[in-house]
Amino acid sequence: MEKSPHRMTAFTESLNPIKLWEYLAAGKPIVSTPVAGFRDYPQWVRLASDSNAFTAAVREALSEDRATQLQRRQQVADHSWQSRVDAIEQVIAGVEKRRVMPITAMTPCPVPP
Numbered sequence: 001m002e003k004s005p006h007r008m009t010a011f012t013e014s015l016n017p018i019k020l021w022e023y024l025a026a027g028k029p030i031v032s033t034p035v036a037g038f039r040d041y042p043q044w045v046r047l048a049s050d051s052n053a054f055t056a057a058v059r060e061a062l063s064e065d066r067a068t069q070l071q072r073r074q075q076v077a078d079h080s081w082q083s084r085v086d087a088i089e090q091v092i093a094g095v096e097k098r099r100v101m102p103i104t105a106m107t108p109c110p111v112p113p
Helices: 018-026 051-062 066-075 081-098
Strands: 002-004 030-032 045-047
Touching: 018 030, 018 066, 030 051, 045 051
Parallel strands: 002 030, 030 045
Antiparallel strands: none
């Protein structure tokens, strides 16, 4: 189980925590304060605003079943490095198809006298 008890500050409101993706990919139960990034996935992250709620959320996370952990791992499959590379390659392929003619095949424009 992973815990992320960040204090609520202007800085934590600007987070895009890479750890979140690592925890999700590992299928780990996650408990966090409701900071940026973590609160965007309430279906996979237990959020707690104070120490009592945090303790209760940790207890709940410890009793989580394997099926939920597997679902969490499947949730982030679209965010893997391979998925991102595939998406970039699709964009590049689309740009190449839209070219009227390759740059190397272009004839120079005549320069006016």
